[in-house]
Amino acid sequence: MPSFNEQHFQELDISFRKNLINSLMGARPAVLIATANAHGKTNLAVFSQIVHVGANPPLCGILFRPDSVERHTLTNIRETGWFSLNLLSSEYAENVHQTSARYGADSSEFEAVGLDPEFTNDYLAPTVKQAHIKAICQLKEEIPVVSNGTLLVIGAIKWIGIEDECLRSDGSVNHYSGKSLAVCGLDDYASLQHVARFSYAKPDRKPEKLMP
């Protein structure tokens, strides 16, 4: 099995190392974060470093890098206190990827990539009309990562919209019918193929397969 150690990391071509470490652990959800600034100007950017933090209260976490196009998103979140997470199906892969281009402060990525903002109730962040799964979140906590200057932003989920066909009767989300888009590294988009759903694991017996 080919391997790399610390010495190799230092000697590797920068782009090779970036690709390797970014894509190492496989696919993450390709989530569009939608925001608006204090004047209502909208912004849209793709993120994949998103974690589930808790179900009660519902909390999510997003890791921001300090030196990227993500800055408009973070500025807007701080300005209004709100953002939304949006999952699109695989047919929108190109639109989703295109939000990572460095558009100027004058243009909205919504218009540039051909997606539509939609405001719900009085929430200060738009969602993406074309998304089959959306969550509107309020900024709750900012946590600096000392090791490399990244920032973990914790959001409290305040509203969820989800297409009927994606919601199972037990509350779990069916990401196969909605063909939720995932991404490996920065540019390699994937959809999901069902393998198996298992019952709660117990030490004294094998797990049972559940209906997907």
Added chain:
Amino acid sequence: MPSFNEQHFQELDISFRKNLINSLMGARPAVLIATANAHGKTNLAVFSQIVHVGANPPLCGILFRPDSVERHTLTNIRETGWFSLNLLSSEYAENVHQTSARYGADSSEFEAVGLDPEFTNDYLAPTVKQAHIKAICQLKEEIPVVSNGTLLVIGAIKWIGIEDECLRSDGSVNHYSGKSLAVCGLDDYASLQHVARFSYAKPDRKPEKLMP
């Protein structure tokens, strides 16, 4: 589109809410974290709340919940300062899920679920022999999330092992040939299907499709 707001969250059945929030944002890598305690006794547990923190130096982040079977893993990481991340293919879905059972301190999940520990050089954490992608990490930083008592553990990646067929010439990892296992929520395992790989996005043109 069916929707849920804060009022609904409070009224929802606990299990329904847990399923909904856990699985909301789609698939994450189903990663086996392997550790040993100070006496060399091994432990194995499945985690999906893993983020890429940085490529230079190579850093990863894992979110730990305070009240779960994950505790043996966290105790061992603190005891030795080391852990490994292991990705298995979809044919091992049942073995991976079974590591989430609450085995007692006397038994190792490796033996219980039928996987083999393997030690590399002098690193104090084992890897999983059957994994096609593995990374050995050193504990770097522990960051408490005040909002709900979870803990973000930052690890410095010190060694990577990867099957030949999973490594592309540009350094990126091909998770299709290795059929890397992903998981939606707590129990719904998936593999990845390639959609498209795109060139670096620029504001003035459409992205080009790259070879997968």
